[in-house]
Amino acid sequence: MKTTTRLILIAFLVLPLLAACNKEEAVVAAVAAPLTAPTTADDGAWRSYVSDVVTRNMEGIANQPYVYYLPAATGDEDADAGAYARLQDKARTDVARGIVRGNMLAYASSDSTKMADIVVEAFAEVAPDTMKDVRVLFIGSAADRDRVAAAVAPAGVNFVFVDAG
Known part of the structure; x- marks a missing residue:
């Protein structure tokens, strides 16, 4: 009887450890491949892509990232101009307020040039070296890369x- 009781006790102690090992293997296997950039201005596809890219660039970031996403133009000039102005104002205000180390600012849009304009304008008044250890992630066209890099470098x-692409 003592042997049976001991075997049952050992089984209860060992089974959870084995189950935990299998869960870790399942998590490793469940890591998805990176999404590719959408070739259209579909906002749903872009939001999924931006979320994937931001998540993959979070290593070393201690806080929730600031994500600035400009939706594709809708054709309604007033609505599009309003969305652009609101995002531009938010980006400028957040950067002017100051971002502390360990944070990430992510900028993305299917219209890379407009998003680059927002970044350049937001960083125009930032004092030099006031954002050390802050990551700025720009998801856009290679044609806008150098302009954005030059605008954020002094910070x-x-x-x-x-x-x-």
Whole structure:
């Protein structure tokens, strides 16, 4: 009887450990391949892509990232201009307020040039070296990369570019 009781006790202690090992293997196997940049201006596809890219660039970031996403133009000039102005104002206000180390600012849009304009304008008044250890992630066209890099460099940020072609 003592042997049976001991075997049952051992089984209860060992089974959870084996189950935990299998869960870790399942998590490793469940890591998805990176999404590719959408070739259209479909906002749903772009939001999924931006979320994937931001998540993959979170290593070393201690807080929720600031994500600035400009939706594709709808054809309604007033609505599009309003969306652009609101995002531009938010980006400028957040950067002017100051971002502390360990944070990430992510900028993305299917219209890379407009998003680059927002970034350049937001960083125009930032004092030199006031954003050390802040990551700026720009998801856009290679044609806008250097302009954005030059605009954010004086702030002392760690600039990361992801080509969304």
